[in-house]
Amino acid sequence: MGLEEKLPNGVLLTSVEKAAGWARARSVWPATFGLACCAIELFQTGGPRHDLARFGMERASNTPRQADLMIVAGRLSQKMAPVLRQIYDQMSDPKWVISMGVCASSGGMFNNYAIVQGVDHIVPVDIYLPGCPPRPEMLMDSIVKLHDKIINMKLGKNRDRQITELENARLGLSPLQVISPGGSQL
Numbered sequence: 001m002g003l004e005e006k007l008p009n010g011v012l013l014t015s016v017e018k019a020a021g022w023a024r025a026r027s028v029w030p031a032t033f034g035l036a037c038c039a040i041e042l043f044q045t046g047g048p049r050h051d052l053a054r055f056g057m058e059r060a061s062n063t064p065r066q067a068d069l070m071i072v073a074g075r076l077s078q079k080m081a082p083v084l085r086q087i088y089d090q091m092s093d094p095k096w097v098i099s100m101g102v103c104a105s106s107g108g109m110f111n112n113y114a115i116v117q118g119v120d121h122i123v124p125v126d127i128y129l130p131g132c133p134p135r136p137e138m139l140m141d142s143i144v145k146l147h148d149k150i151i152n153m154k155l156g157k158n159r160d161r162q163i164t165e166l167e168n169a170r171l172g173l174s175p176l177q178v179i180s181p182g183g184s185q186l
């Protein structure tokens, strides 16, 4: 938001941060991005048994411009990676990413050239959710943790700088780390 960059530091900004964080945490709209079997658990989380509507999140957006949470559910192929990045770039700011399942977080058992070895090589990830697949209860737990993060989020230029640093650090990582027999990284 352009307004945030004009806010002064101090008591006023602290109060605005708290109010904005509270409002944002209770109005997160997820973008649908199911890639593999984890997506079945993601869909189940939106059903009446688990009821994402209690968090105000029942509206899964089919246009990224009306979404601010990307849940990457499943393994990401190299071919699909530019599409994922494009959708992320089109989402409205501020935005968050949950990496759902071991395949999305690290490539999982697909340790090969076709699968991205962690979606954090493509987009900055806020929450890593383990499991194969994670149960809907686990996804809801990660959403609650994300809400805590949003409530305590900084505003303005500090937030932009934090995102840029995190993203550059992730993009600089090697997709596959090869360790020599002596223990040093090749």
Ligand code: SF4
Pocket: 036, 037, 038, 073, 074, 075, 100, 101, 102, 103, 104, 108, 131, 132, 133, 134
């Ligand atoms: S973590 Fe398991 S359930 Fe999820 S996409 Fe990978 S293989 Fe499928």
